[in-house]
Amino acid sequence: MSAVPVVEQDLERVIAGRPAVRPAGLDDDALLALHRSLVRLRVYDERSVVYHSQGRIGTYAIFRGHEAIQAGAVHALEERDWIFPSYRESAIGLLRGLPASTILQWWRGHPSGWWNPEEVNVASICVPIATHVPHAAGLAWGLALKESDAVAVAIFGDGATSEGAFHEGANLAAVFRAPLVLLCNNNQWAISTPLRDQTAAERLSDKAVGYGMPAIRVDGNDVLAVHDAVRRGVEHARAGEGPTFVEAVTYRSFPHATADDPSIYVDRERVEAERGRDCVAAYETYLRDLGVLDDEDVQTVREEALAELRAGIQAAEDEAPGDPELVFAHAYADPPPDLARDLEELRRVHER
């Protein structure tokens, strides 16, 4: 049996900066569209941290530094392809036309923070670690059974690779040759658990060999590298060849979420060094060197993104609060007696 390939990008070379060479298959418009997506995600994240500190959204999972993984992946897909995000990719639906207010409402715990996945081919934001991997594998298998040429991408963290659900989803996808890209955001932390305590494998991409699928390992701070890796996985899947595991290596140099204090477990020098490798700044430098982006363009894109967020939080806050009774709805056709009693109690408290 032939060995399953693990293709590894030369990570050291990329850390030194991407040379100003045009990538094949991406014209100026495509390069700038990718930049706009990176900035929209960055601004969404920056504003969300501020909104949280102002008490306008709840606990929020910060994704600063992960924008290249998210935008790189979305731009490698067609609109008919499906995205299965985790909480770390909460705003990825923006790039598929979801209003910012919808995603902000999700973080506000408002019922309008949920959407119909079929309208944008983006599944609900998944909080239980790795449970969306079997969902994505099943949906991708279903696409193939229906003879669609659409594919699915599931995005999850390094910690997710230790979960049973990851194993089940990856194995099922490989055995049934489901058109799936398993995109691992290896940010080297699962809250306070470092990668070395997560796995004894040298590289997460090595796990793909055990499932019989190819793997690609790239610098997750290099948006073009992620784009190229996911594009190759998508091509492989569309050709009926089954899933690919893509490991995008980055480093979580911001807190896990607004409720986390990493100062007690991270190495501050490492964090500072990693912040210096920012994925948005690196791409802007690359585009400037290519001569397709200038300061004015950067400012315009940023201002548009800020206006989108201002309008988004306004629209979210203008909505009437969700009905608390919804907490009791939709789970049971015939609610058990104790649930009915709890609902009575809720009404009694609200009437006071």
Ligand SMILES: Cc1ncc(C[n+]2csc(CCOP(=O)(O)OP(=O)(O)O)c2C)c(N)n1
């Ligand atoms: C099944 C399950 N177990 C535990 C948790 C609590 N939890 C929330 S985030 C997290 C860490 C996940 O780390 P990783 O998969 O690397 O993703 P990252 O947050 O780094 O993007 C854990 C354990 C959870 N959400 N779901």
Ligand SMILES: [Mg+2]
């Ligand atoms: Mg992680």
